[in-house]
Amino acid sequence: MPSNAPPGARALAILAIPALAIGVVSALILWLLNAISGVLQEQIWTTWPDALGLEPYSPWWTFGVLTLTGAAVGLVVWLMPGHAGPDSATTELSASPLPLRVLPGLALAVTISLAGGVSLGPENPIIAINTAVAVTAMARFATAVPTPLVALLASAATIGALFGTPVAAALVFTGIVAALKAGGSLWDRLFLPVAAAGAGALTMHVLGTPPLAFKVAPFGTPEAIDLATGTLVAVVSAGLGIIAVYAFPLIHRAFHALRNPVVFTTLGGAVLGVLAVIGGPLTMFKGLDQAGQLIDNPDDYSAGTLALLTVVKLVALLIAAAAGFRGGRVFPAVFIGVATGLFFHSVIPSMPIGLAIACGVLGIVLVVTRDGWIALFVGVALTGDTTLLPILCVIVLPTWLLVTGVPELRIISRPPPDPVSQPQPDAADGR
Structure with missing residues (x-):
């Protein structure tokens, strides 16, 4: 059997335990972040303007709050350890695990942004936070689980929690799994991500998060x-x-x-x-x-x-x-x-x-x-x-x-030139 073949049924059953745990914890962290930002949003946009006798979304209050939100996030990025992680303009949904020292600044920056009315969602930062937490925890308590798998499960769990269903994560990671040049059943490879995503989605439902769907008139028969x-x-x-x-x-x-x-x-x-x-x-x-x-x-x-x-x-x-x-x-x-x-x-x-x-x-x-x-x-x-x-x-x-031929909506940082590949000065030039 190839070394990268999918695990057997017994291994999947054992690995399902940390997968489910990652799903639950990832959903709890997302719920906590949403809850804190929601409370802060209520204070900023309802309680404080009411106390000052202002309309919550009056032009000057709106302009002032968003400007101060920018200043607050800027201070966090500038002064907090790790500078609140990488610039979100450069990140994808899944990324390499961040050091734990970066997480407080990142969590604070995204909480301020969400509460202050900034037009961004929580998905990239919360996936980064959950991935770092899961990788650190598993490195301490379940060393047998490979770090890449832990990162994959944390991403799947968070996507499942964000959308309230494991189907979203299954679809996202189908493409990743298909790119692997190895044998084995697709569902053997999706088993653990779906387990983590299902646990995350179920946890969000238990916590009372509403589903993604809204009510619209049925489509009926296509023409x-x-x-x-x-x-x-x-x-x-x-x-x-x-x-x-x-x-x-x-x-x-x-x-x-x-x-x-x-x-x-x-x-x-x-x-x-x-x-x-x-x-x-x-x-x-x-x-x-x-x-x-x-x-x-x-x-x-x-x-x-x-x-x-x-x-x-x-x-x-x-x-x-x-x-x-x-x-x-x-x-x-x-x-x-x-x-x-x-x-x-x-x-x-x-x-x-x-x-x-x-x-x-x-x-x-x-x-x-x-x-x-x-x-x-x-x-x-x-x-x-x-x-x-x-x-x-x-x-x-x-x-x-x-x-398909258009660049990504992401800033891709170019690596510095490789000094080995650069032309070297000729010793005869005396430089």
């Missing part, structure tokens, strides 16, 4: 026109994401040219404050709850309002991600996709609302994650309508062709 309009929505949504991809490094470079994180993150907070005044509270925060408000009350928003919300949130995502805040890009992208879909539903009333939402989300999430599985999953999960899946599986194909 030929649905394929055309759905593809149009997905392609336009992906196009917005592609514009963001090419603008992202320019904005990131402009902010980071200021060098000191207190300066460029405070400036980023001020810009986010202006955008929040223009777009209103719906364009603030991570975006998932705000997407739910759009879906629950679609008739309350005109096509012009939805177009404004889409553009403002897209710009806010770019500013927040480029200006040194710590957070993920998936949840804000979901809001952008929902707003885009509802815009098309508003201008094409005959288009089923569930199809419009799912296609809007599919397009931009495909750009942000570069994963067709997760784009399909989020599109269907938001609507709670599995009858959309067949037509989405067709619509995703041309959308993927549009996206």
